[in-house]
Amino acid sequence: MTETPIHDRVSATPFPEASGRSKGYEKRAVDAFLAQAREAFEADAEGVLRSSEIRAAAFPLVRGGYAVAAVDAALGRVEDAFAAREREFALSRLGARAWVAETRDTAQVVLDRLGRPRGERFDRVGLLRYGYRVDEVDVVADRVAGYLAAGHPVTPEQVRAVAFRMQRGGYREAQVDAVLDAVVEVMLAVG
Structure with missing residues (x-):
C-alpha cells in the first residue's frame, strides 16, 4: 500500500488569517508544530510523534493569527496520516x-x-x-x-x-x- 506523503495531505502554510477582530492561532507555533510533524512523518519511525499528540495540539490565540478552522482541518488530515501509519506498524507488529x-x-x-x-x-x-x-x-x-x-x-x-x-x-x-x-x-x- 503506497502512502501519500504528509506534505501532499496538508495544504502548505501560511493558512488564511483570522478575519476581522477574531483571534487565530499563533503563526509561529503552528508552523513549528507542522514542521515537527512533517519531520517525524518523513523519518518513517514508529512512535516519534503519535496521532493522539496531534489531536491534543493546542496553540495560543492571538490577533492576526491563522484561521482556526483552516488549521484544525489540516491537523485532522495530519492526524489521519499518522493514525494510518500507526495502524500499519501495529498490524505488522501484532498481526x-x-x-x-x-x-x-x-x-x-x-x-x-x-x-x-x-x-x-x-x-x-x-x-x-x-x-x-x-x-x-x-x-x-x-x-x-x-x-x-x-x-x-x-x-x-x-x-x-x-x-x-x-x-x-x-x-x-x-x-x-x-x-x-x-x-x-x-x-x-x-x-
Whole structure:
C-alpha cells in the first residue's frame, strides 16, 4: 500500500488569517508544530510523534493569527496520516487478529461508559463549578454509541468538531474529552 506523503495531505502554510477582530492561532507555533510533524512523518519511525499528540495540539490565540478552522482541518488530515501509519506498524507488529482485538476492547470500554443512563455517564463537577452541559454530551454520546454498536454514520471529523456549552454541575470535561479521544482512536484504527 503506497502512502501519500504528509506534505501532499496538508495544504502548505501560511493558512488564511483570522478575519476581522477574531483571534487565530499563533503563526509561529503552528508552523513549528507542522514542521515537527512533517519531520517525524518523513523519518518513517514508529512512535516519534503519535496521532493522539496531534489531536491534543493546542496553540495560543492571538490577533492576526491563522484561521482556526483552516488549521484544525489540516491537523485532522495530519492526524489521519499518522493514525494510518500507526495502524500499519501495529498490524505488522501484532498481526491483524491482535490489532482487531485491541481495538474491539477499547470500543467496548467506551460503549460500556456510554451505555450508562442519561445524566450519569460521566462524573459531575461540584454545583458551584462549570462542566460540559449534560444534555448536549448525552446527545453526542447517543450518536457515538449508535456508531459503535450498530455502525450508524459518524465521522472522526464530526467527533473532533464537537463543542459543548458549559453549565454549573455539568459533566467533568477531562472524562468526556478522554472518551471522545478514545472514540476517534477507534475510528482511525478501523480506517
